[in-house]
Amino acid sequence: MAADIIEWTKNLVKEWYAWVLLVLFLLYLISTYNRLIGLKNRVFETRAGMDVYLKQRADLVPNLVASVKRYMEHERELLERITLLRSRLLEAKDDKEKFSLEGELGRLLGRLLMVAENYPTLRASENFLELQRALFEIEDRISASRRIYNVAVTDYNNALEMIPSNFMASLMGLQKAEWFEVEEKDRQAPNVGEMFK
Amino acid sequence: MIDWKAIERERKRLRRLSILYGFLAVLFKAFVEMYSFFFWVFVFLPLLAKIFLKKDTWAWYWYLIFVFVFLFQGFLYVIFSAVEEDIYKRWRAYYFRHALLPFIKSNLPDFRYKYRKFFSRDEFLASYLFHDSPFPEVYTGRDYLKGSYKGKPLECSWVSCGYYTTDEDGNSVYVDIFRGLILKLNFHKSLDGAVLLYSDGPFSLKGFNRYRLDSEEFNRSFHVYSDSEFNAFYVLDHAFMERLVKFKKAYPKVRFSFVKNTLYIALPDFYLFYIPSIDQSVLKIEKEYKQNLSLFFSLLDALEIERLKAIKCS
Numbered sequence: 001m002a003a004d005i006i007e008w009t010k011n012l013v014k015e016w017y018a019w020v021l022l023v024l025f026l027l028y029l030i031s032t033y034n035r036l037i038g039l040k041n042r043v044f045e046t047r048a049g050m051d052v053y054l055k056q057r058a059d060l061v062p063n064l065v066a067s068v069k070r071y072m073e074h075e076r077e078l079l080e081r082i083t084l085l086r087s088r089l090l091e092a093k094d095d096k097e098k099f100s101l102e103g104e105l106g107r108l109l110g111r112l113l114m115v116a117e118n119y120p121t122l123r124a125s126e127n128f129l130e131l132q133r134a135l136f137e138i139e140d141r142i143s144a145s146r147r148i149y150n151v152a153v154t155d156y157n158n159a160l161e162m163i164p165s166n167f168m169a170s171l172m173g174l175q176k177a178e179w180f181e182v183e184e185k186d187r188q189a190p191n192v193g194e195m196f197k
Numbered sequence: 198m199i200d201w202k203a204i205e206r207e208r209k210r211l212r213r214l215s216i217l218y219g220f221l222a223v224l225f226k227a228f229v230e231m232y233s234f235f236f237w238v239f240v241f242l243p244l245l246a247k248i249f250l251k252k253d254t255w256a257w258y259w260y261l262i263f264v265f266v267f268l269f270q271g272f273l274y275v276i277f278s279a280v281e282e283d284i285y286k287r288w289r290a291y292y293f294r295h296a297l298l299p300f301i302k303s304n305l306p307d308f309r310y311k312y313r314k315f316f317s318r319d320e321f322l323a324s325y326l327f328h329d330s331p332f333p334e335v336y337t338g339r340d341y342l343k344g345s346y347k348g349k350p351l352e353c354s355w356v357s358c359g360y361y362t363t364d365e366d367g368n369s370v371y372v373d374i375f376r377g378l379i380l381k382l383n384f385h386k387s388l389d390g391a392v393l394l395y396s397d398g399p400f401s402l403k404g405f406n407r408y409r410l411d412s413e414e415f416n417r418s419f420h421v422y423s424d425s426e427f428n429a430f431y432v433l434d435h436a437f438m439e440r441l442v443k444f445k446k447a448y449p450k451v452r453f454s455f456v457k458n459t460l461y462i463a464l465p466d467f468y469l470f471y472i473p474s475i476d477q478s479v480l481k482i483e484k485e486y487k488q489n490l491s492l493f494f495s496l497l498d499a500l501e502i503e504r505l506k507a508i509k510c511s
Contacts, residue, residue: 049427140386144431147411 032168039156043177046152050145050180054102057138061086061109064131068112071122075115082108095178102180106142109135146180153177199299205479207291212475215284222277228270232263288475296479297470300486301342308344315341315354316379324381324461325391325454328422329400330374333358340470346494349502353380355468377465378493382502384432384460390424392432394453396445412438418445419453428455444499447492469493 012018065079072079085105092098113132116122123129157176160169293312301310315338321327338356345351357376364370391405398420399407405422408429415438423429432455433441445451452463469489473479 140434141431143434144427147430148426151411 029168032165033172036159036165036169036172036174039152039159040174042152043149043156046145046149050142050149053138053141053145057105057109057135057142058086058089060131060135060138061105064109064112064135067125067127067131068116068119068122071119071125072116075112078108078112078115082112095180099178099180106139109139150179150181153179199296199303199483201296201480201483204292204296207295208288208475208479211284211288211291215281215288215475218277218281218284222274222281225270225274225277229267229274232267232270235263285475289472292472292479296482297472300483301470304487304490305342305344307346308342311341312339315339315356316352316381318358321356321358321379324379324456324459324463325393326379326452326461326463327374328393328402328405329395329398331360331362333374334360335371340468342469346497347502349382351380351382351497351502353378353469355379375463375465377463378467378469380462380464382460382462384455384458386432386455387458388428388432388455389457390428391457392429392455393422394419394441395422396420396449396451410438415442418442440500444496447496447499464496467493 061082065083068075069079082105085101085108089098089101089105092101113135116128116132159165160174160176297312298310301308318333318336321333321336327333336356336358338354341352341354343350343352355377356379357373359371359373359375361369362372393402393405396419400420400422402422405424406426408421408423408426409416410421410429410433412435415433419441421429421433441453448464448467450465452465454461454463467489470486473482
């Protein structure tokens with residue numbers, strides 16, 4: 001039996017179409033490999049773009065907390081939660097935890113600005129208005145970059161799960177990327193401009 | 198309150214005059230053409246014979262009479278044509294003063310109107326609304342409106358533009374690029390580039406790439422072009438995409454462009470006002486204007502322009 005298979009293979013090697021098929025198969029392997037690497041790099045690239053804005057927001061938090069602290073004595077708990085969340089973000093171990101904390105931070109910042117409406121002296125502060133405007137702008141940018149990242153992750157994860165690229169992906173040891181999902185309530189929270197219409 | 202019946206009476210009066218003077222102009226034009234034929238056959242050729250063959254013909258005397266009558270009829274033709282044209286001008290001025298302006302003042306109190314003003318060609322090109330088309334060699338417009346709706350400043354004007362090309366037979370033909378209304382609004386997000394939404398296509402646009410967004414319905418409705426993927430996603434959030442799709446359902450041929458912090462909207466084949474021809478009754482025009490305005494504002498409502506908050510961008 002084994003001898004038959006060896007004989008059949010020897011005969012096959014002599015045929016030209018066997019070589020054509022082999023070359024086509026190799027080309028397919030190369031293109032799939034390159035596509036998977038391209039998708040993986042795109043996830044990294046979009047992730048890096050998003051991280052820039054997440055960092056900008058995190059950098060804005062101390063200034064925001066400092067500027068509202070004097071006026072919002074009764075909201076100390078909220079401010080402390082925001083500050084704590086920011087420090088927890090720096091220690092986040094994986095993407096899942098980090099994205100969850102980022103979502104929570106966005107929601108709390110939205111709430112902070114909503115509560116700020118009850119403090120007319122705060123709303124009259126030029127510094128606060130400037131920070132609010134900057135936060136609004138950054139939230140829009142985070143939202144855009146998050147959506148681009150999620151599209152990249154969807155393409156990448158689809159390639160990892162779909163036949164036949166999933167075989168190559170498992171050989172390459174590629175892992176699924178984490179989506180940055182935001183609950184509907186969180187998604188609405190950053191639209192602070194709407195609250196001050 | 199516009200007295201449309203009085204305007205209609207005036208239109209009829211001017212129309213009667215235009216018919217009379219138009220008839221006279223056509224009559225004398227025909228005389229001039231007829232005389233030019235007689236002049237060549239019975240005057241000019243015998244005159245040449247007199248000059249070169251030195252034969253005394255009757256033509257010399259007739260020549261002077263013919264020339265005089267010819268010039269006189271030509272003069273009358275010019276006068277009657279000018280009078281006829283003046284009647285049309287008088288009608289347009291009368292309609293503008295007594296119908297169009299009062300209508301705009303009463304229906305659009307928050308707007309300033311200029312009949313002859315329109316968006317410049319430079320602004321049209323800078324809007325990228327028709328970036329897929331050649332340079333508009335012919336460019337004109339009218340009906341410039343500037344004002345605010347629901348507290349949101351907006352400008353619009355009717356524009357018509359096109360270019361000349363040659364067909365298969367080598368003839369020069371005019372091709373329309375756009376004929377319709379262009380709106381200009383402040384947009385609340387500031388871009389360092391441009392985002393274009395075309396309801397037709399796809400096109401290959403110089404300096405722009407085509408992007409697909411994370412809404413299938415939106416991707417089916419618009420082809421999105423931008424100089425960066427981030428700009429496209431930044432401008433088009435989910436809520437805004439839904440409003441744009443709603444807008445497109447109401448006006449399928451629409452195009453949008455976002456340039457820096459300005460939103461441009463092109464509505465092909467759409468107009469708000471016009472001055473009717475002297476042959477057209479004015480009694481139903483008010484209804485037509487009101488329908489146009491109603492559609493115009495319903496489109497702006499679909500876009501919820503009051504939500505496009507103008508913010509100072511650093």
